[in-house]
Amino acid sequence: MYRKHGILGSLWRHAVLLVFVVFALFPILWVISASFNPANTLVGQGLIPPNPSLDNYREVFTSEQYPIALWIKNSVVIGLITSTLVVIMTSFAAYAFSRFRFKGRRTGLFASLLIQVFPQMLAAVSIYLLVLSIGRLIPALGLNTHAGLIMVYLGGAMGVNAWLMKGYLDTIPTSLEESAMIDGASPFQAFYMIILPLARPILAVVFMLQFIGTYSELILASVLISSTEKYTLAVGLQLFIQDQYASRWGVFAAASVLGALPIVLLFLFLQKHLVTGLTSGAVKG
Amino acid sequence: MAKLVKGVFLGILNVVFIWTALFLYSSEAYLVLVLLLLGAALVNFVFISERAYPYRYLLPAAFFMILLVVYPIVYTVYVSVTNYGTGNILTKEQVITQLQERRILDAEAGNYTYQAYRDGEGQLWFVFTGPQGELLLGHAGELTPVQEGDARLARLAEFTELARADLVRATNEISALSFALDEARQLQMRNINYFGVYRPQYQYSRERDELLDLESGIIYQPVLGYFQAPDGTRLTPGFREIIGFHNFSKLLTNPQVTGPFIRVFIWTVQWALLSVATTFSVGLFLAILLNDPHLRLRRFYRSVLILPYAVPAFISALIWRGLFHTELGVINRVLQATIGSGVPWLQDPVWAKVALVILNLWLGFPYMMIVCLGALQSIDVEMYEAALVDGASSWQQFRHITLPLLMVSVGPLLISSFSFNFNNFSVIYLLTRGRPPIVGAQTPAGHTDILISYTYRLAFESGRGVDYGLASAVTLVIFLITGAITFFNFRFTGALEEVRKNV
Structure with a gap:
């Protein structure tokens, strides 16, 4: 399919690719530049800031009215806790589906497949009302609590991830556990000491996809969380910049750079694993 | 050892159950209490019975899924046939x-003059004089008939009597009080001078x-x-x-609701199709260029072009909103400098849609590029060699070999991408918020609203009050469509067969 091309042939290819490189990079560079521009406004911004400074970053960490650094921390903490719990719970469920034969197994598999069809955020209204009534009984899990938000995320994460993980566990041969069980290991020990270590790549993929998804989730977080100091970055940042591009652009840019950093690093670091997960059907939020 | 761990674990779980049960009992939530006890029984059964062993692994995931996905879906169905919303919130x-507590003034019963006192603890005491001159001592909602010279009246002398200026200041506090005259009627403040008799209206x-x-x-x-x-x-x-189906029929027959709903619906489908088409064609085009082994700097291009995908979408959308800013944005500044006039990106219905598609192209083409690169690499080179021998042109090779083979692996991803964008709330909400608004719509609807953002505004953001019922009805429409698409996709990928075979 591919032949060696002449000068003209490679010239247009590089020209086209460069156009897309500019398209891909421009917004990112533009924001990085703005984050170092002390003018803090969209008005008359150039690509190279005239008197670069760290003022905007300082503002991110010190502003009392808009505690952006705290929002980033909230997002990271909620993301870490949710992803950890999701990995634990789905690996249990996936192990059962993959290794045991029991009544209702097919129904369960079918249900977890069907439930993926309904994105949880669609039921935001019901979830809001549900959390409202849970909060009346158990205030710690009610509206405007991180624990309540995490609880909601846990529910939404089960279907997709259990399915993804079960597929992977099916590819691990059962002979390893069988020999362990002959040596007297219980099924739980076999799961814990043999399966989990072997399943590390898929655990990493599920963890990351879940972290990225939780970190970027907007609709449920904005419905459930209502006080400034509890916002996640996704909720807080859009309220911060809303119609304030002329007066908050620089601080927003610094917040964007800091807020995107955890995800970009995670992404670049684990790109290989991610690509495997992506081609098997996960779509990033 | 394992038995001990299990025993301790189950013990802790049961302590939590009992503690919660006591709490629920004391807050009189009996229905939830019964559900909790049933759940606790189930947990104990699953952990004690050997036959129920596999279910132990499923319990946590199943619990959260049923509580936070299945139940909300069922509840959505229920709300969609109710009138739940502003004006109809209460049971x-x-x-x-509430209506029975509503009272009206009984003008014939006359006025009660009063003197108010405040005791050492800040509590209010009243002496009322009725229309016939009868005296009543009022405190903490209760009235006691008293005679002149009663010892209880004498005690009031130790308290501070409120002067007129104090009464004015305490108006809010006093007007919130009521004293039961008999079972039905109450004394309430009428104005600064009098209390009046109020009786139930209904x-x-x-x-x-x-x-x-x-x-x-x-x-x-x-x-x-x-x-x-x-x-x-x-x-x-x-x-x-x-x-009943009032909400659904409103969607289909009420002109002020139906018009915007149909427009939102059509744009949702257009949006999802445009998103998939643009990201896929650009992604595939770049993948074909980058798959060329003779191309230099391949790795550089690949890692740079992937970057937009690594930035969280909610941040990118907000950044692009700055770039598209009509007066200050860099895009309009460049347009102004080159062709002499900017574009009303977020004010004009058509341009707002164009802006959305450009943003989503930026967000989505790297994903398509990665996926297509993977798929291209798995196509056997010999196919092309055979085609070359038969004298096929590059276009014919692409049309008859690359595309069909690519579709086998990428096709299902295109369908999931369609349903993902069908419900891509953040991009719409963060770039345009559904604006500009559709003029004359009874419900809050905008030209760039898709069904999910429309639902969100119906339920949470309408200035004219929220309408959970209608929002849930629209949600069910989305459920139906997303469900149908995904079901089709399952058939396509054979996921259902996998379940069926996997006994």
């Missing part, structure tokens, strides 16, 4: 109680399920969530009630 019982009859206005004699009957008089007058607030 019928609560509305009846009386509810449980047998006939109707509300009687004691003054006018009009009978109100419950109709579609309101107590309604024969002439059609409604009492507010209304209560929430099952109203």
Whole structure:
């Protein structure tokens, strides 16, 4: 399919690719530049800031009215806790589906497949009302609590991830556990000491996809969380910049750079694993 | 050892259950209590019975999925056939109680003058003088008839009597008080000088399920969530009630709702199709360029072009909103400098849609590029060699070899991408918020709203009050469409067969 091309042939290819490189990079560079521009406004911004400074970053960490650094921390903490719990719970469920034969197994598999069809955020209204009534009984899990938000995320994460993980566990041969069980290991020990270590790549993929998804989730977080100091970055940042591009652009840019950093690093670091997960059907939020 | 761990674990779990049960009992949430006890029994059974062993692994995931996905879906179905929303938030019982507590002034009963005192603890005491000169001592909602010279009256001398200026200052506090005159009637502040007698306005009859206005004699009957008089007058607030398919028929027959709904619907489909088409064609095009082994700098291009995908979408969308800013944005500044005029990106319905598609192209092409690169690499090179021998042109090779083979692996991803964008709330909400608004719509709807953002605004953001019922009805429409698409996709990928075979 591919032949060696002449000068003209490679010239247009590089020209086209460069156009897309500019398209891909421009917004990112533009924001990085703005984050170092002390003018803090969209008005008359150039690509190279005239008197670069760290003022905007300082503002991110010190502003009392808009505690952006705290929002980033909230997002990271909620993301870490949710992803950890999701990995634990789905690996249990996936192990059962993959290794045991029991009544209702097919129904369960079918249900977890069907439930993926309904994105949880669609039921935001019901979830809001549900959390409202849970909060009346158990205030710690009610509206405007991180624990309540995490609880909601846990529910939404089960279907997709259990399915993804079960597929992977099916590819691990059962002979390893069988020999362990002959040596007297219980099924739980076999799961814990043999399966989990072997399943590390898929655990990493599920963890990351879940972290990225939780970190970027907007609709449920904005419905459930209502006080400034509890916002996640996704909720807080859009309220911060809303119609304030002329007066908050620089601080927003610094917040964007800091807020995107955890995800970009995670992404670049684990790109290989991610690509495997992506081609098997996960779509990033 | 394992037994011990299990015992301790189950013990802790049961302590939590019992503690929660006691708490629920004391807060009188009996229905939830019963559910909890059933759940606790199930947990204990699953952990003690050997036959139920596999279910131990499923319990946590199943619990969260049922509580937070299955139940909300069921509840959405329920809400969609109710009138739940502003004006109909309370239950019928609560509305009846509220209406029965509504009182009107009994003008014939006359006025009660009063003197108010404050004791050492800040509590208020009153001495009322009735129209016939009778004296009443009032404190903490209760009235005691007293005679002149009563010892209880003498005690008031130790308290501070409130002067007129104090009364004015304490008006809010005093007007919130009421004193029971008898079972039905109360004394309440009428103005700074007098208390008046207030009696209930309505009386509810449980047998006939109707509300009687004691003054006018009009009978109100419950109709579609309101107590309604024969002439059609409604009492507010209304209560929430099952109203059947009213919300769905409103979507289809009420011109002020239907028009915007259909427009939103059509744009949602266009949006999802455009998103998939643009990201896929650009992604595939770049993948074909980058798959060329003779191309230099391949790795550089690949890692740079992937970057937009690594930035969280909610941040990118907000950044692009700055770039598209009509007066200050860099895009319009460049357009101004080159072609002499900018574009009203976020104010004009058509340009707002163009802006959305450009943003989503930026967000989505790297994903398509990665996926297509993977798929291209798995195509056997010999196919092309055979085609070359037969004298096929590059276009024919692409059309008859690359595309069909690519579609096998990428096709399902395109379908999931379609349904993902069908519900891509953040991009729409963060770039345009659904604006510009559709003029003349009764519900809050904008030209760039897709179904999910429209639902969100119906439920949470309408200035004219929220309408959970209608929002849930639209949600069910989305469920239906997303479900149908995904089901089709399952057939396509054979996921259902996998379940069927996997016994």
